[in-house]
Amino acid sequence: MAAHLKKRVYEEFTKVVQQQHEDLSAKKLRLTKPSKSAALHVDLCKATSPADALQYLLQFARKPVEVESVEGVVRILLEHYYKENDASVRLKIASLLGLLSKTAGFSPDCIMDDAINTLQNEKSHQVLAQLLDTLLVIGTKLPENPSVRMRLVEVACKHLTDSSHGVRNKCLQLIGCLGPVEKGVAKEAENQAAKDVQKIIGDHFNDQDPRVRTAAIKAMLQLHERGLKLHQAIYSQACKLLADDYEQVRSAAVQLIWVLSQLYPESIVPIPSSNEEIRLVDDAFGKICHMVSDGSWVVRVQAAKLLGSMQQVSSHFLEQTLDKKLMSDLRRKRTAHERAKELYSSGEFSSGRKWGDDAPKEEIDTGAVNLIESGACGAFVHGLEDEMYEVRIAAVEALCMLAQSSPSFAEKCLDFLVDMFNDEIEEVRLQSIHTMRKISNNITLREDQLDTVLAVLEDSSRDIREALHELLCCTNVSTKEGIHLALVELLKNLTKYPTDRESIWKCLKFLGSRHPTLVLPLVPELLSTHPFFDTPEPDMDDPAYIAVLVLIFNAAKSCPTMPALFSDHTFRHYAYLRDSLSHLVPPLRLPGRKLVSSAVSPSITPHEDPSQQFLHQSLERVYNFQHLDPQGIQELLEFTIRDLQRLGELQSELAGMADFTATYLQCQLLLIKALQEKLWNVAAPLYLKQNALASAAAKQILEETYKMEFMYSGVESRQVVIIHHMRLQAKALQLIVTARTTRGVEPLFGMCEKFLQEVDSFQRCFISELPHMQGSFVDKLLDLMPRLVTSKPSEVVKILQTTLRQSTFLHLPLPEQLHRATANIIEPTGESDNPLRFTSGLVVALDVDATLEHVQDPQGTVKVQVLYPDGQAQLIHPKPADFRNPGPGRHRLITQVYLSHTAWTEPCQIEVRLLLAYNSNKSKASTRIPKSTWSESLEALPPSENGIEGTIPFSKPVKVYIMPKPARR
């Protein structure tokens, strides 16, 4: 039972991804029997009852119809349509007509007349509605035929008086989708009663059925989308609809008002019950604001969302949205925000201890209090306090968009955004933090606001904390106390959540470089230096101390007086950190020291960076090794590889490039080493050991080439050729080795043939690149190709051996940007000593949290591998929804891995790691090759031969302690 259960679990949670060979579009239309229409005809004639006929039609609808026979089928259907008495069958026929006219490649103008004719005698409202729907499909299929459209619109207008809401609905939809948009067309059709579609649709704003009203508004919006300029007169009509009883009408009306406000922002509209006039956009803004306190949350979300995009609104209207006059017993009261601000400006720190601190002050004139504001008053105050988090998120988003366009508004909305940091729903908190970050250019945080912001640093959600760090990276703080507070809170955060280390350091880096002058007075305190006494040297490995140093060094970059305050050990620590955390610590000009920074003159442009130069120089050196002796070559390669690896560690921006080239050189080195064995000529069986080395080398090269091809983002086709070439060499090597070790000729035949095929496909794939590969292995091989094909395996092997030796080393051109895919498993940390206990046979969910960098399409490629101590490995494909994308090139995988095992006697460790899956069929090269040249030949090849699927581990394995207990009976 347990085993069965386990199996089920695996089946459910590990997805077996099967490539679907069926072409999905084939579902549409692919049948070659021309007698389709005839068969249908026979079927329909056979049908004795409407139910039968309906069954036939349903069956028919399941199968696609090819383009050529559509018209015939339509005729048959129409014929039956006229004969049919049962409404449900007619309805089905009508819907089939619509489906058929959607057929790609079929032009439905030939059946239009018939379709219109059917309308005339139809009595059933449902069938009528369906027929109109069919007409709509026909109309949309004929976009460049205005006369047809005019006709259809006329038909629709005629049926607008129908008593069924469904028919009216469809008519309006049709008019909205097909109604004439250009002025010219309207004039052309003027003789035909000069129909103004807008007026026709507008008349139905007052329809008795709410569904029709909604359809009318939607049709109007549709016209707008198609480019028709709506009349301003509609505005007043739309305003009335805002008070409709039905939420879908109100929701659509809000949209319409918004559209109009964007079309006529500067028009003047009168305010009812007074003589004043205001701009239309302001009026619309006020009205939409009013809808933020609507009874239906759907409307509220809609309204709150639209507010964000009304940027033309005047500033005093905008600022009203945050206004809420408080009173208590008819006396004016200040809001908490105002009080906080006052305290701040008076220089006094929050007392908060006094009873009645918030006691109301002045009396309010009862006449002046306006409880229901007609305008925008307090819209956001309401929106942000709404019951539904959807509304709150929409309000925060709108706030963000408005604040981005208006700095003064940004300043004002700050208090409210800060309040949202304490929302009960995490999404809302996250959204408001992101919003704050987006508007951070326009704002400076007051101390009390900063206090609230920093309080969130203790949040247990990593997402929130990281978002907050990002926010702090780009906020402006006004006082040195603020900086100090931020530092203290960040350090507190660090002690509480040590995994945040990197993020906090990065945050402090920006905080320092943004506020050098504010950091300066804090330096002695932060470094705890004393004017007279020497203080003990802090521990260099303390993350908190590093954090402080990162802040100070980044501030010191633009504050030359700061280094004077450093003590001796600070300079030493600087040198250490500059080396170990070069991405966090900037180069400084320190007095009395010749540091690396002095070599860097500011005139040097980034891509002439010395490290980059170094990279290129060392590569240059390697490529010119031809004249060196083999021993020298090997040494040179070894040194260069070592240099490059070190460079990659030091310079994170060059890491991808350096690693990539180092891997390439490593491959070459392996190849050279394998070939250099002088014992190749001797009879093979004596040197089994040697051969083992060579075959291992070949294997490793193969692996490395896959890594090169799939683990780096930014690899171009130029590199892919080289990589494939290297792989080909490795395969050749493998072939030679096998030839040496095996006795019989039989297996060799197959291998030779396979190899030659691969050479062939290489040639086909990279034919355009071949001219660049003068003197290379492939170049030589292709010259010898006619001979190879005809010769025996043993000869082939000989030729290959000599060619491999004589071939030159190809230059690996470097692309502009190259990044290595990396993954870092944050959780599980692998430090826990408490085993995860669960009953054997049942499952336990293990939370996995990892950051991925530079992984393209992580949803498709990243997999989680669980390795059990018994060697059993399990591959888990995470759900696409488990991947989040916090920034370009970065991904975050938060998923649950389900583990299960039979009972163990004692706890043991399992390994969890991330794998990058690849499929050489989908290689980057193949997508770039024009299809026509090779698609046919490729189809001939079985996919399994070309497509090698595999996985590359790209994260450090993490050990998890688990203990499956035997089930208690």
Next chain:
Amino acid sequence: MPEIKVTPLGAGQDVGRSCILVSIAGKNVMLDCGMHMGYNDDRRFPDFSYITQNGRLTDFLDCVIISHFHLDHCGALPYFSEMVGYDGPIYMTHPTKAICPILLEDYRKITVDKKGETNFFTSQMIKDCMKKVVAVHLHQTVQVDEELEIKAYYAGHVLGAAMFQIKVGCESVVYTGDYNMTPDRHLGAAWIDKCRPDLLISESTYATTIRDSKRCRERDFLKKVHETVERGGKVLIPVFALGRAQELCILLETFWERMNLKAPIYFSTGLTEKANHYYKLFITWTNQKIRKTFVQRNMFEFKHIKAFDRAFADNPGPMVVFATPGMLHAGQSLQIFRKWAGNEKNMVIMPGYCVQGTVGHKILSGQRKLEMEGRQILEVKMQVEYMSFSAHADAKGIMQLIRQAEPRNVLLVHGEAKKMEFLKQKIEQEFHVSCYMPANGETTTILTNPCIPVDISLGLLKREAAIGPLPDAKKPKLMHGTLLMKDNSFRLVSSEQALKELGLAEHQLRFTCRVHIQDPRKEHETVLRVYNHLKGILKDYSVQHLPDGSITVESILIQATAHSEDQGTKVLLVSWTYQDEELGSYLTSLLKKGLPQST
């Protein structure tokens, strides 16, 4: 003119003892049945003798509706049903029904056991009373009897608080009870659809207040607690067992969860555990967040909040304690307060209003030296904070509700007269509806203009609708038919059917008229002339010359006879039925003008 009469027996221009009588279309409904906190004599219960001096109340009341479980809304219920005597249905929501008896029992205990009163309702009476309760769901329409129906809406004030719509025919009243328009940590906001009642009876506790954002309050509260705990201090929060206490618990619980805090939170036992149990059960009545997350974890299954034991108060280290009662006047909260008051690291947070004379009120007004019983002086060194968490709608919220419901009249209760005055004026000014605020015992009469629904047969409707333009819902339309009032129902039917149903024979009503025409010719020639004349004029009608010498125009019959005395005068007899009155009179006037001179 039909009318709705409203008489508050309590809560008229007052807070406490909510009890409102409504008579609507011949039905009498009592809304809430509360007690007054401020009195200990007869005035604490509503004066039920107003309803009837002698005899059971059941004969005079059709139903009783309780809006929520607060004692000022349900405190008098056992007295009313068991001691005064009422056997009719009592309606309340499920949570209210569950929690109400706990509170009543507690109230009884305090009054009888502690204060030693006699002649008070007993536990058995509470049980009997609860047996008469019918529980309703939100938005469920309950038929009390054939005509009276009630429906509950969410009110948000406390768990299970509801607003009730009472409807008889087309007349309706909405009673809000206490409600809250801004959502809090555990409950959502009140909501009502656009039901357009004739009368909205709304509470108005905060008629003159517009409140600040709840977030600021929450943040302040959390910050203060957090700071104190970080300092290593102890926090005392005196609360009443139900309602706000749960909100504060949720608030602290989620905060502890979010911030990963470890300091213990305790809740003094007693009522609360039972009540928390109900909060766990009635998840559908809570706010969006709790409803959405309860699948993972029920928010009321507190992880960090544990039951309090007397001994814990002396434990070292930081802690937060919720203790009853809320005004620090007695019980556990006072005991803990006395223990902790001396340390300036500690803090007491008063989350609600305190009555004068209580310790709570004293320390809030800044008194630092308290005289306790036994003449000992307690010096208060701990910090004292005041945080208001109250769940009534403020002035804006009340206006918002009125806007949502669109009532024709508004009546304010449950508030102070002076404050109501202000709100009344505002309501009249902004919505142009009349607003009332009766005092206790004062009857307000509201005239209604109910529409009377009439059934119409589909055939008739279709026939009549086919005539003239398309029906437009916004415009009245004239119809012909017979109104049948039979078996207490109205029906509009065609005249034929009416006759059939009533078993009456149809009476033909014919008008006959003689018109004299000077024409010397023979009769049949005159007839022919008339025929030709009419045919020439009435082109749209079918004019026929029948073989028997008469003419028909549609169904109108014209016959000509020679005058008995004067042969030169012909008498035309025109006869038409009542239905053809229009055409008939037109014909006669036409004929009276005489025939044209023939050629």
